[in-house]
Amino acid sequence: MQRYFTNEKLSLFEPFFISGDDFHHMSRVMRMKSGEKVYIVDKEENAFIAEVIEIGESAVKLSAQENIEKSPELPVQITIASGLPKGDKLDLIVQKATELGAFSFVPFAAERSISKWETKKVRKKIERLEKIAKEAAEQSHRTHIPTISFCESFTVLMNRLAEFDYVLLAYEESARLNETKTLVSTFEKMKPGEKLLVIFGPEGGVGDKEVKLLTQANVLFAGLGSRILRTETAPLYFLAAASYHFELEKSF
Amino acid sequence: MQRYFTNEKLSLFEPFFISGDDFHHMSRVMRMKSGEKVYIVDKEENAFIAEVIEIGESAVKLSAQENIEKSPELPVQITIASGLPKGDKLDLIVQKATELGAFSFVPFAAERSISKWETKKVRKKIERLEKIAKEAAEQSHRTHIPTISFCESFTVLMNRLAEFDYVLLAYEESARLNETKTLVSTFEKMKPGEKLLVIFGPEGGVGDKEVKLLTQANVLFAGLGSRILRTETAPLYFLAAASYHFELEKSF
Numbered sequence: 001m002q003r004y005f006t007n008e009k010l011s012l013f014e015p016f017f018i019s020g021d022d023f024h025h026m027s028r029v030m031r032m033k034s035g036e037k038v039y040i041v042d043k044e045e046n047a048f049i050a051e052v053i054e055i056g057e058s059a060v061k062l063s064a065q066e067n068i069e070k071s072p073e074l075p076v077q078i079t080i081a082s083g084l085p086k087g088d089k090l091d092l093i094v095q096k097a098t099e100l101g102a103f104s105f106v107p108f109a110a111e112r113s114i115s116k117w118e119t120k121k122v123r124k125k126i127e128r129l130e131k132i133a134k135e136a137a138e139q140s141h142r143t144h145i146p147t148i149s150f151c152e153s154f155t156v157l158m159n160r161l162a163e164f165d166y167v168l169l170a171y172e173e174s175a176r177l178n179e180t181k182t183l184v185s186t187f188e189k190m191k192p193g194e195k196l197l198v199i200f201g202p203e204g205g206v207g208d209k210e211v212k213l214l215t216q217a218n219v220l221f222a223g224l225g226s227r228i229l230r231t232e233t234a235p236l237y238f239l240a241a242a243s244y245h246f247e248l249e250k251s252f
Numbered sequence: 253m254q255r256y257f258t259n260e261k262l263s264l265f266e267p268f269f270i271s272g273d274d275f276h277h278m279s280r281v282m283r284m285k286s287g288e289k290v291y292i293v294d295k296e297e298n299a300f301i302a303e304v305i306e307i308g309e310s311a312v313k314l315s316a317q318e319n320i321e322k323s324p325e326l327p328v329q330i331t332i333a334s335g336l337p338k339g340d341k342l343d344l345i346v347q348k349a350t351e352l353g354a355f356s357f358v359p360f361a362a363e364r365s366i367s368k369w370e371t372k373k374v375r376k377k378i379e380r381l382e383k384i385a386k387e388a389a390e391q392s393h394r395t396h397i398p399t400i401s402f403c404e405s406f407t408v409l410m411n412r413l414a415e416f417d418y419v420l421l422a423y424e425e426s427a428r429l430n431e432t433k434t435l436v437s438t439f440e441k442m443k444p445g446e447k448l449l450v451i452f453g454p455e456g457g458v459g460d461k462e463v464k465l466l467t468q469a470n471v472l473f474a475g476l477g478s479r480i481l482r483t484e485t486a487p488l489y490f491l492a493a494a495s496y497h498f499e500l501e502k503s504f
Contacts, residue, residue, distance in 0.1 A: 070478065071478065072478045072479050072480075073478070074478075096488070099480075100477075100479070100481070100485065100489065101478075139482065140479040140480045140481065140482075141480045142479060180499060180500045183496070183500055184496075184501050225352075225496070226323065226324045226325070226326075226495070226499050227352070227353055227392040227394060228351075228391070228393045229392065230351060230391065230392075233348055233352065236348070236485075236488050237352065237495065238492075240489040240493055241492055241495070241496035241500070243476070243477035243479075243493070244436075244477070244492075244493035244496050247477045247478050248432045248435055248477065248493070249436050
């Protein structure tokens with residue numbers, strides 16, 4: 001079944017309209033007819049099965065038929081802070097981590113980032129990633145579309161730590177030293193709705209100054225298993241581990 | 253146990269000395285005696301358990317007793333059977349799943365595979381994937397290079413099931429139906445060295461005939477969390493969950 005988002009709040013059996021690009025997609029691309037059913041996620045992230053009532057000139061009229069109860073969202077909010085990696089790796093991170101349940105993304109200019117974002121290009125780069133996140137959210141049947149915000153320096157990122165209940169650094173050295181307890185014990189402590197920020201370095205890892213600042217801020221350093229993961233693979237590991245912990249083992 | 257670093261390269265059972273601040277810490281702060289044990293990480297980042305031989309005037313003499321550098325391999329052998337996906341997605345699966353600890357790969361021609369492997373091209377395609385696996389194994393500091401073998405039909409894959417201690421199907425419908433227990437309970441049962449095969453459908457999912465055959469073979473169907481994962485993302489989820497379970501939670 002096709003899946004669409006609306007900025008309205010929906011109520012069961014009350015008609016609503018979809019226009020713009022999604023109207024085009026429904027009427028021209030999918031050639032939908034009255035009676036067909038689609039998934040709709042409303043602005044409060046509730047998911048419904050809705051029936052097409054009528055295809056109009058510039059909008060589709062629908063009616064929400066059924067509220068889909070089970071949330072496709074992780075019970076905790078995980079924000080992925082990635083030191084700007086090379087090439088188009090951030091595209092892969094945002095696409096795959098959105099499928100795996102990331103709540104939001106904070107790319108940041110890291111000490112060892114080779115890739116740079118020129119100030120005048122930031123808006124365009126964020127819009128590109130937002131589009132990737134939206135498409136991946138639709139594809140994976142999520143109700144929340146992850147947001148993207150850029151930190152132009154590590155200091156700006158440090159100033160945001162207080163927004164989160166937990167902050168972890170995914171640290172390559174911790175994996176080397178066989179650190180296995182931090183991730184499990186952090187997940188064990190977390191309650192539904194709590195917010196976690198996890199920081200990943202770029203290709204060269206986190207820099208010495210960054211490690212020092214994070215240590216001073218009492219951020220915990222977590223190992224992610226026994227292998228060295230690439231900068232674009234580590235966030236995917238982290239989110240899959242969170243899903244395994246919160247959705248399969250505990251399922252609260 | 254206390255943990256110290258040395259700038260030397262250590263060898264098992266060869267005595268070495270620690271002086272300076274760490275000598276002070278060991279002798280005065282910790283008041284260590286001969287026979288006590290400490291963790292030592294050497295300049296090549298190998299970790300050892302070392303025994304204090306003698307506390308001298310300005311240095312502690314120790315001997316490395318045991319190399320505790322953990323194996324970079326998952327304690328269980330996980331084989332990824334992927335229904336041939338479109339385009340170059342298999343490259344991504346093999347690269348990332350190798351980083352995440354896959355033991356071997358079995359691409360198979362699935363009922364719903366749009367991509368086909370012509371018989372005369374199979375050798376070349378496998379060689380390409382072997383090269384990707386080797387490079388990813390090096391990159392992630394693994395000691396095992398995953399092998400690749402092709403099954404030209406689902407029947408050939410079915411005939412191989414007996415090679416494994418456990419066989420699971422990663423089933424999209426199981427996720428939809430909120431199946432959460434199969435993966436956890438399978439991992440709970442597994443002992444070090446045991447072999448698990450996990451089967452993933454191509455883009456369209458596993459076919460009805462395949463589901464029927466697997467059901468007849470008593471293969472269990474496992475859900476992988478609350479979101480719909482793409483065919484190339486699901487194996488990465490599976491391996492990260494295995495690492496979290498076997499390396500972080502249990503660490504046997």
